Amino acid sequence: MTITATLSSVSVPPDSHWLKRYYSTRALFSIVWVALAFTVGKAQPLIGSVLLVAYPAWDCLANYIDASRNGGLRVNPTQMLNVIVSAVVTLGVVITVSHDVHAAIGVIGVWAALSGILQLSTGIWRWRSASAQWPQILSGAQSNLAAVHFLMKATHPSTIVSVADVAPYAAFGALYFAISAGVLAFKRQA
Numbered sequence: 001m002t003i004t005a006t007l008s009s010v011s012v013p014p015d016s017h018w019l020k021r022y023y024s025t026r027a028l029f030s031i032v033w034v035a036l037a038f039t040v041g042k043a044q045p046l047i048g049s050v051l052l053v054a055y056p057a058w059d060c061l062a063n064y065i066d067a068s069r070n071g072g073l074r075v076n077p078t079q080m081l082n083v084i085v086s087a088v089v090t091l092g093v094v095i096t097v098s099h100d101v102h103a104a105i106g107v108i109g110v111w112a113a114l115s116g117i118l119q120l121s122t123g124i125w126r127w128r129s130a131s132a133q134w135p136q137i138l139s140g141a142q143s144n145l146a147a148v149h150f151l152m153k154a155t156h157p158s159t160i161v162s163v164a165d166v167a168p169y170a171a172f173g174a175l176y177f178a179i180s181a182g183v184l185a186f187k188r189q190a
Contacts, residue, residue: 135183
């Protein structure tokens with residue numbers, strides 16, 4: 001008698017060493033992105049546009065790598081959806097940013113809501129098998145508040161918007177990723 005299992009029924013617990021490196025890398029990327037957004041991105045609209053495209057593109061790549069490292073996209077459906085959403089949003093930002101930065105900020109707002117729900121779901125799904133998920137859950141929930149802010153900015157064409165409007169959102173993301181990495185590092189030493 002042979003026993004077979006589909007990929008979707010196999011649960012692969014995340015490796016805490018991998019998650020620490022992953023969260024650290026995400027925090028570092030976001031810190032660099034925020035610094036660029038507040039400095040050169042704010043002063044140079046073309047670079048600001050590139051940064052707006054890079055942020056969801058990075059999220060797409062990071063979720064893909066993390067899911068691949070932890071059993072694949074089929075085993076991690078929330079990350080699979082996040083990869084798809086982030087890829088579509090990256091394309092949406094590419095299309096809108098050169099014509100209307102307000103529209104690009106609106107697309108980022110929709111992405112913040114969707115990816116936030118998916119990040120929160122991933123944190124809840126990993127809660128039993130991995131430590132340091134509470135910052136990820138908080139980050140996902142807070143993304144929805146940021147989404148409301150972005151959508152309000154996007155619908156007021158009289159306000160000036162730029163990549164700097166997204167930077168505080170990315171800074172909070174960096175903080176949550178750094179906290180998760182720190183908690184995992186602390187637990188490893190304990």
